[in-house]
Amino acid sequence: MLFSFISNAALAQSDSIQKPFNHKLSGIIKDKGTGEALPFAIIQLKGTTTGVTSNVDGYFSLTNIPADTSTIVVSYPGYSATEIQLKPGQATTDFKIEMLPAAKQLKEVTVSAEREDVMLVDRSNVSMIKMTPKKLEQLPNIGEKDILRAFQLMPGISSSNESSSGLYVRGGTPDQNLVLYDGFTVYHVDHLYGFYSAFNSNALKDVQLYKGGFESKFGGRLSSVTEITGKDGNQNKFNVGADVSLLSFNVFAEVPIGDKFSSIVAFRRSYRGLLYNQIFGMFNATGGTAKAEGGRATTSTTVASFFYDVNGKFTYRPTKKDIISLSIYNGTDKLDNSSAATEQPISGSSSTFSNSSTDLTNYGNIGSSLKWSRRWNDKLYSNTIASYSNYYSDRNNSQTKSITDSLGATNTSSQGIFETNNLQDYSLKSDYQYDLKNNVQLQFGGFGTYYDIQYTYAQNDTVTILNKNNQAYLTGAYLQSKIDLLHNKIHFLPGIRASYFTTTNKMYYEPRASVAYNINDKITLKAATGLYYQFANRVTREDILAGSRDFWLLSGTNDVPVSSAMHYILGAAYENDNYLFSVEGYYKTLSNLTEYSLRFNPQQGSDVSYSENFFTGKGFSRGIEFLVQRKVGKIKGWVSYTLGQAQNLFPVYSTGYFPAAQDVTHEFKTVLLYKYKKWNFSATWVYATGRPYTAPSGAYNVTLLDGSQQSFYTVTAKNGQRLPAYHRADIAVNYSIFAGKKNRREIGYIGVSVFNVYNRTNVWYKQYSITNGQILQTNVNYLGITPNLTLSFKLR
């Protein structure tokens, strides 16, 4: 393949032998070292707004090129932006562009603008952020470089949920975010109480996040889409690598066989080493100091557990046109959140309480996809995926309380929760893209999913309160078109998605559209709207005393209706060589939200039927996001601010709107990256308004007809309380290690990271237990100051 790097674009302009070349260039974008195809890279004609993105397998097709000496710019996060000047007579199909990872960029290689983004906000796409794990280690971490954590540093994505890797995007909940990993849906992305995501960044190649207004190609979710592409494995040479941190060890191997087969297997497991325990114990007193506040006694719980996951991907390229790949994922968590406390309340009797609780949860995901991609010709490309995804969760929470009264008599009582959730998703889908004209690309496809979702919930001994077991088919098709108008100044993407859901026996139509208008090569205006349906929902089970939990249920029944959302997005961006300024406003309405609560009694009949305790409501979220990013130079980074509101209306709770559990008013984030020789320094600071919660507020007694007294408790207005504001600073420093004299390459790094530098006590949630009219409040806190050391090595 012939191509050249050029550092001076002026050279292109001075070239006098230009020929008309008003057609297209198609080919593939790859990593020069590993041969990995680079998905969703941006290919643009320099100095214009004409551009395309490569597809999931790295293929692209750029049209309307004015001259055979034009310069094209290829950008991809984690890689140096590459400029290529076309040469007359060069091949215009099967054009191979090889990009260099930013770290390998050396002086002798002439590369263009010195951009090596950790994160890329695509100016021309509405509400889209793109990231590769390549530069992820530069950001501070708590033991694992984590791609979903990194997204939480961007505007519109809540950063105050340490306990959720699942993303809260624009006032949406994590279940409203579709997570696709190599084509299969991942239903639960949390490891270790959500402090780490289920995705091992050593096995990932690319992640795209659509914060809203996403295209018709994606469906089944109300808020957002996270599309993750796994690595295919080094196509040129055997490679092996390992990371060791204070939290986990992580190994991977990449094995190519011939030039047609490549593979990668990655495994990681957390451990609680001596150093980990020592550091952890130093800053987190367990059980510890009871602080009594007028009849409340406070104690704290520190969390402990382990997880492992394994990723494998095997790719075979039988011909130049076909790619067949098998991707497998399994991750499992075993969590132990047990605690014990003995407290003596200030007011009231001289009774003492002792309270021990067992809280064990096992959960995990098994997912797999088999994908066949084919480039039929220069115009038609197809992707067919058969996939299976299973999420399982098993929770056993039992509490033993004993009360010693003033006479010395001890009364012991036990209670428990037994909760299991099992979701299976069998899917088949086929996506096509067809270049109809130079400026029109059709995208269409069909899909079918069989859902099998079970949930059981038992309270106290073995009394089953809820037992749901539902199956359904969801089938449908979509059609969308990427249209470039007014000499590529306007990118218009209308589409429609139609689904048939067997539970309701109904068709669902979802029209959507987005438009980006490039006023010039620096300023873009954007807008998007669309209708979205969700057929499997994670329902919140309200639990004021022990913390609310979620479970997956199939929608479409009377209890849990199919939910829907409308998105309205407006935005503008200004981008020059050094800075990106972006502002986006969103408004989203949500219908048929479901919550489960045992706080309300059925009105009719004496048999208490708990299946009646599903409540339906609606909601909205709105907000405005600001982002300023400095893209080049020794000091880089970004500052973002989001003003947001997420409110729900459930008639059972109140007559008016109340703040949704994920409502955060202000969120400010800043990320600074500084590079000095082989050293990379980074610092982040986040500030977010505390999240709302509901608390027990008081007690009263009712004298029954048999003369006995019964105690009852009242709660505050639904989500009427706010946790204290969340804020935290993290810092990190990495030292890169290079090998080889002539052909220097980065083979690893040593990283030191400090999470929560100033040891802010951020409250996760509050737990309560009520005994003899006294309330015992436990603050479950997030991590205090947590240092981490990472050693990372790889062969190449």
Place this chain on the structure above:
Amino acid sequence: MKISMPKKPIFILAVLFLSMAVSCTKEDNTEFTDAAIIEAYLNDGHYFSLSVSRQIPFSDNVTYSSDDINNLSIAINYNGSTHTLTPLGNGQYSDSTIVINQGNVYNLSFTFNNQNVTATTSIPAKPINFQQSVTGITVPPQVESHSGPTGTLPDPVELSWNNPDGSNYFVVIQNMETNPVPITTGATGQSDKTFRTPPTNLTVTEIRPLDFQYYGMHRLILYHVLPDYAALYATGNNSSQNLANPSTAITNGYGIFTGLNSDTLFIDVIHP
């Protein structure tokens, strides 16, 4: 490549946003709402009476409304006429001109803490055909901490009534003696003179011989109650999983406001 570092815009924006963020974190203190607790059983044939109290807050730092719970203006409306209850002190209110009648609907309303507290209930029908299997039962004396009962126990007492619509019934059993003799000797504490059977929507319930704690004459009161009262027992063991508001008949308040009807039989528990 050397590029100058114009950090100022970022810095200024950072300061601006930060000051906005810090200055806008005021929250309403809605931790505790001073709400009225109502207790009223509207028993067919009885005078109207109720009590109003306050809930006990979990926090010390609460503000109570200035309303005096001993001097509220509580209106009762039924059959198109409205009555204002007479305060008796200590949160008690009554009106001896109102005699509760089966089939009527009673509405309550008053203002507390700037909120309009309302409640409504109807009076269920008097139990029909309340019958007992025996009018006397002989129970041998028992000794505490003995393994198993002493002597031969008689069959349980069976109580029955008509219940064509499957509504809610339960029985309260009261010992009527002033100084009753306990059936079991050697027990540490003192047993209650009153106990109940679980609420049911069937037509029958039974009392086992050792449910009785004392010898002597007992009153058997069969209550016909509404679902909201039965729910008090359903949520009786208020667990850590839920904080149930037992009554759905009251708005802007808590407690119980429920109509009921009853019939009474008697049984003698005999020392052999």
